[in-house]
Amino acid sequence: MKAFEIEPKLKPDMSRFLIHMTGKSAIKSILKGGNVKNQGFIKALIPNGSKSDKFTHKIACFTETPIFALGGFVAISQRRSDEKMHYGIGFRKSYMVKNNVRPTIYLDNDVLGLLFSVSESDSNQEVNSLLDSIKSLAHPLGEKAYKQGFTWEREWRFVDKVGFYFNYDAIEVICCPREEQLELQVILGGFSDKIQFVDSWAQYKSHTKYIEHSEIKDKIAQGLASHDDFEIEDFLGNYEDNLESLKAYKDYLLSLQASVDDIEKQLEELVEWKNYIDAHTAEHCGHFSENLVWRSDFEQSFCPDCSRDFDEGMAKAMLDD
Structure with missing residues (x-):
């Protein structure tokens, strides 16, 4: 199995999705923010928590936190709680990697300071370019701070001066309260049929x-x-x-x-439906019909249309002869 596809049911701390966490009004703006129809847009910003004017990179943030644990963002962070960040847009991790989204690098505070210092002093253009790429993904480990940093966010970043554009068909998951799903489904139209809606807070x-x-x-x-x-x-x-x-x-x-009882009932219904479909699917042509025709000349069942077409074809062939 590919690492980006490992799911929580196999390893509970893993997720195959990257989620952009946001609030109620923001998620609607994001979904409607693209340049063309059926396109969304997540604006890239300099992080709110950046205390240094040396960090000038604009980024769009995502987390690889499993869906059932996303509520921790609201429970831990007062700011996110105030902003009611019970909403999120999720994409398959393999898709995001192909689109240059990368995991944040959490560095020891002293190492991070050295990185920024060296990047500003070196005159070699290639070295500067390399260091700048690393800087854009770097975040303090916070080992000397009281709350010990933000490694729990399991952050990934898309570094861009503008932001992250995405088509609706790339969305895998929408996180929102159950009562809010319909409004977002209306915005997404037919694309919502293939999107998993989850009340992650519940x-x-x-x-x-x-x-x-x-x-x-x-x-x-x-x-x-x-x-x-x-x-x-x-x-x-x-x-x-x-x-x-x-x-x-x-x-x-x-x-x-x-x-569990509800799921078992659904499974029984699915088995019954499958048996019903199989019982009414013609062996010869594979078409579904509640009025199959058994043909002893083929020892197979036909749907009425195909059986009639075959008889008409045979009759025409005999007249032509």
Whole structure:
């Protein structure tokens, strides 16, 4: 399997998509921002967090964060929370690589400073060009900062003075609240039929809730099994909270079971539909009909039209003879 195609179901921290995170009004502007019909545009900007006037590259940003974890952008960043960045436009990673989108290079602060210093002092044009390309993808590791930088963003960049143009048929995923999907589908027209619409914020809350309740459940189970690491008094003191957490965990599991039941029902319907199609598909011509004609001369089924055409052809051939 190609690295760019690895999915979360195989390796949960991987994604085959690159997502541009944005807000409600911005995603509509992006989808309508192209120069031609059915084209979108993500404007390239100098990053808001750039504290140095030495970084002058304009970039369009994307993340390779798996879809179910995109909600972390809102949960971690107050700015993104204020801007309600529950929206995103996703493209296949292999497509983005072909279009010169590249992963950000997170460098030690001292190394990053040296890079910028050398790039400004060297007079060799080829070296300057190389260093400038590296600078455009470089970001501080933040090892000396309180919040330790932004490696969690798993950022990729498209470096351009204008921005990233894309055709609607390149869009693989649209992230938005479920109630907002219809409005975006109207903008995208028929292209929306091949786009996966995902409520990434709902997925994030579901996954984090599962982890939270799993941790509580494991802590209680381990504590009851070993009194050395678990105080009964503490457990009894937080009994109501623990009980509510487990009840919420039970509700979550029941919701998953309901989803499984629904999927199983859909699978049964698909199998029934497939069997129905197979039973009404002519062996000879492959056409579908609810009124197949069995022909003993061929020992095969025909659709009515092909059977009639064959008889008419035979009759005409006999008259010509």
